[in-house]
Amino acid sequence: MTTRAAVNILGATGALIDITSLGVDTITTEHPGPGQYMIHGTLGMAPAPEGWGYVLNQVDAACSVAIVYTDGVLAVSVAKDGEPIDLAHSITLHVAVESLPPQEMPVPTPPPTDDPLDLAQAEIDRLRSIADYAVAPLQDAVDVDEATPEEVASLKAWKKFRVALNRVPEQAGYPQVIDWPVSPT
Template sequence: MTRAAINLNGPTGEVIDVTSLGRNTISSHKAGIGEYRVQGTLGMAPPPEGWGYVINPLDAGVEVRIRHVAPTLEISVSRDGVASDLQHSLTLHVAVEALPIEPLPEPVPDLLASVLRGIARCRAQADQAIAPLQDAVDLDEASELEQQHLRAWKRYRVALNRLPDQDGFPDNLQWPAAPQ
């Protein structure tokens, strides 16, 4: 159970608006002089959540009686003991059914983002392997084996950069094998 504040139009008995933390399928009508009927509530919201009702200052001096006869909230208004319509409005703090908790939809995996993250991760690995090998080559200090490793890592990095050009990207990829 949760609460809602509803504003009723005094002359017609219709709902002006509803502010609700739960369901707000509330309807109302004027049943007769000074008699209003509200459907869609569970009665008045009890303290401390509820504060009862408030009448518009134009209706000062009226007496309001409220009772809940499920499923109807019956409101009787009188002035000096005589049934009387509200001139302006009445705000009620009522109880309503809580909104059902709906499970959040399962997130849809973003294949493109996942593939791009994978490419970036592999690219970072290649860059890390290439840097010291390239330094050795630039300083003419690379062994034949280091030069072979450098070429293999650079081929791998080129292949990674070409993955988006493959047919079927990103759904169907032929990932290059990282050098050993």
């Protein structure tokens, strides 16, 4: 199956300016001599009504153009007053190209459903980590008999918080409804 593309070629060098394609866009050019442009990767000119042939920049309006498609090469010859001449500006060719292979539309993935049990366990783990971090230095101070009364009270509050976290799964509405314990300050 074929479709069409518009190829813009720079007159002075034969280089591609750009390609606008409804299919493949692997088109290359060469400029073997004055007024000669070779285009590879097309299937020739796009036939009417899809194609309009070619369009010269108005600077090159006095030039004549001949186009031949042979052996997979689109040959464009430009002349002025019967002599080969490079285009001063550019030419746009409306060519036929292979269609892109059909691609399956990706099946949209449904948004992740957050499992309430997973969310609750992740929050318990997060809060437990905070509590463990707070307990460790306080417990060290108690263990070496260097804890202040405030540190002993803080240690007890953090340990009560950890116990409350461990009991969250025992709540009646768990995991949909949770009465979260309040962390010590």
